[in-house]
Amino acid sequence: MILSDVEISRLVSSGRLVIRPFDGSMLTPNGIDLSVGEEAMIMESASGGRRVDLERETDFELPPGSHVLVVAEEYLELPPDVVGTVNLRSTYARRGLLIPPTVVDAGYRGRLTLALRGAPYPLRIRRGERIWHLLLLESHPVGRPYSGKYQGSTGLTPAP
Structure with missing residues (x-):
């Protein structure tokens, strides 16, 4: 079952679901909605690229067709019976951005590093811009909550 705004608010108020910062x-x-955090990386190879410090710069340009990693501003803690899936907000999809299918496993704790594929033309992305939508779904409680290599991420985390 997809969780409604009412149910999400209830879970946040009870402390079972953590979203920081959170406001209605x-x-x-x-x-x-999830927003752009303080760091991005324009990938130049599978293992790295040019870091963008969005604490110093308020925005950056996604080169045409580029692969970019961006840390979300929000810190999340999902309970063992909630799973998430991240999508682009419609406005950004209409501008030509793409994201790969992204699942947030039950039990995940940390800040998400999300991949973006640039449009066929340059686009600017600003810190704090709400570009993603996190859909939360109720699940049967899992036997093994997420404990993988990205657990506890606090900033941009490229693949090893």
């Missing part, structure tokens, strides 16, 4: 304006009827 990020709620949508069926999820929450």
